[in-house]
Amino acid sequence: MGKGATSTLVTKGRGAGLATVSGPTEPPSSGEGYRDYGVNPFVTAAEDRLSTFAVDVDTASYTLARRKLLDAELPPKEAVRVEEFLNYFRYTYPAPTASDGPLAVHLDAAPSPYTPGRYLLRVGVQGRRLSVSERKPAHLTFLVDVSGSMQSPDRLPLAKRALRMLVDNLRDGDTVALVTYAGNVRRVLPPTGLEHKARIHSAIEDLSAGGSTAMASGIELAYQEAMKTLDGASVSRVVILSDGDANVGATSHEDILKTLRGHVKEGITVTTVGFGMGNYQDTMMEQLADQGNGNHYYVDSLMAARRIFQEQLGGTLEVIAQDVKLQVEFDPKQVARYRLVGYENRDIADRDFRNDRVDAGEIGSGHTVTALYELELKPGAGAGLATVRVRAKRPRGESATERTYAFPAGALARTFPEASADLRFATAVMGAAELLRRSPHAERWSLESVRDIARAATPAGNAEREEFLTLLERARPLLRGVAAR
Structure with missing residues (x-):
């Protein structure tokens, strides 16, 4: 790709066949090279109950956006990858047990604070942390x-x-x-x-x-x-x-x-x-x-x-698991529609989930991976509304192993304020990224509500989260300027 070039994808990632949704087009900064991967659409669970993607623990998009905002400049929307914003921050996920292998999965959900009637499902993966003595040369x-x-x-x-x-x-x-x-x-x-x-x-x-x-x-x-x-x-x-x-x-x-x-x-x-x-x-x-x-x-x-x-x-x-794929299966009796927020360039065709020749993502020692779904639930939804399968290889391994995790009954909070602080903060991070990339799904969201959610989920002395609050204040007048044009 030449300097300043962009390309817009109009199909869902690696062949799953679903159209993406694009927001307003704005050129990236002169001389810089970004790619627009589009925005994932809502999917009807009765028509396609499976969502499959490769993990991503990159964080460059967040620090690049931080640099732009501190320079009083909005990041190009193509530079904002929601998953890299989410995965920049630390969350408290349970460590893998001996029976889990190198990875453990955590699931929770709550009503969305952004859109009445919708819910947010968080899928969190925690990688085993190697001790100093376990690290290879x-x-x-x-x-x-x-x-x-x-x-x-x-x-x-x-x-x-x-x-x-x-x-x-x-x-x-x-x-x-x-x-x-x-x-x-x-x-x-x-x-x-x-x-x-x-x-x-x-x-x-x-x-x-x-x-x-x-x-x-x-x-x-x-x-x-x-x-x-x-x-x-x-x-x-x-x-x-x-x-x-x-x-x-x-x-x-x-x-x-x-x-x-x-x-x-x-x-x-x-x-x-x-x-x-x-x-x-x-x-x-x-x-x-x-x-x-x-x-x-x-x-x-x-x-x-x-x-x-x-x-x-x-x-x-040090990589502890390679070619890591996640597949989330939604129960059509409980879930009407869903969308994966981010991971547009990590999409994998559902049929390739168990194809070990298909390249996916890597997880290093102690790494966490976070993904958020926006859901429309049917009455009575709860236990089993989603089932997550994780497939991964050992480093330099040829064949993968697979584990399954069902959504537990107690993981759905009745109200958003009752959700864990980590889920609430992740919701704020996702909301900020959606607004910065001018997602069409976030047209009615506000940075003020994002700020209030983040502030309520930031304990005193947490420098990482306090910095995020500062960046939100930097972004407010810049986003207002875009809206006014």
Whole structure:
């Protein structure tokens, strides 16, 4: 995809055959690359009782929107992915038991505070958190964009600080390799153990920006380095730090993704970390992580880097379940209509749920996944209104195992204020994302009600949620300006 290009999908994701609903069209910021995946429609349960999608634990969309709002600018609606807003925040889901395996599922629901007569169903997945002693050795290859577009303080200088932080949180037995790309590619550091931490820090510190961008060639060299330490007893991951721009060599979106797909089966995963504004290629970075069986983050500050590379390092580095698919089956006797809010680019055809050759999402150590459905229920709905099936492979496994979870009788709150604080806060996050992407389903919703819901579900001292309240205040005049046009 070229700079500033967008494309609008008019079918539901990967072949399920349902039309999406599009909201008002507004161009993305000049020079930046986003893709419009549409908005999921309501589905009649009697006609199609199954909703199937791949999990997503990316968070880039939220931090990118935060950067825009703090700069007094609305994020392009194409940049707002509801699932990445939801999955940025921490929720208290029960940890998996020994019988659960690596994942546990939590279900709850409540009347919607936005639309009278509708309900919200939350599907929460909690990944098992590995202890420090359980974490496998990590062999990381840093692929750093040092092209001229990375010169500003919020790009390469911030990326260098993030990498130094990551190195300081690694341990004995881990290794680091460093590859850079600009007009050409360079092997700066071969795989180097943490006993040579000073050498690693020095190599990072010496990086400087200048030149054009040969991303595809950089990916090839990074994989060559990663292959040197690949074995069945450790984690091998390429960490790409870039603004996603590419203008030398195989620069088309599809050509670069093809380069990546050729290496995925070798067992090397990818983390993409985006930096900068103005020419940021969100679609490229998100799809690199998707095709590379990894996660996509956007770093707008040292705080964001600390969250990824220090506080949540285990989940960033180590996959505990791969090709994770969720299938929600709605009981047509209890559910009239439903819609999945978000996950438009993670849709999987219902027939492919048990097809283990179909790629899906990955969950890292301690990761959580949250999805919200908007429902129209029939009288007397309750226990069994939905059944969730989770299908996942062990890391590098060939066949998946499947578990089933039925909606329990006590999980439906009588009123929204009686719902758990976590469900209420997730409802606020979803509402904000729907308004920011100008979803046609949210035309009668208000940011004021979103703010009130979030405030009531934010305990004192919760900095993550308090920051969200601040962003809502930043968004209010900007959204009013859009509505007035």
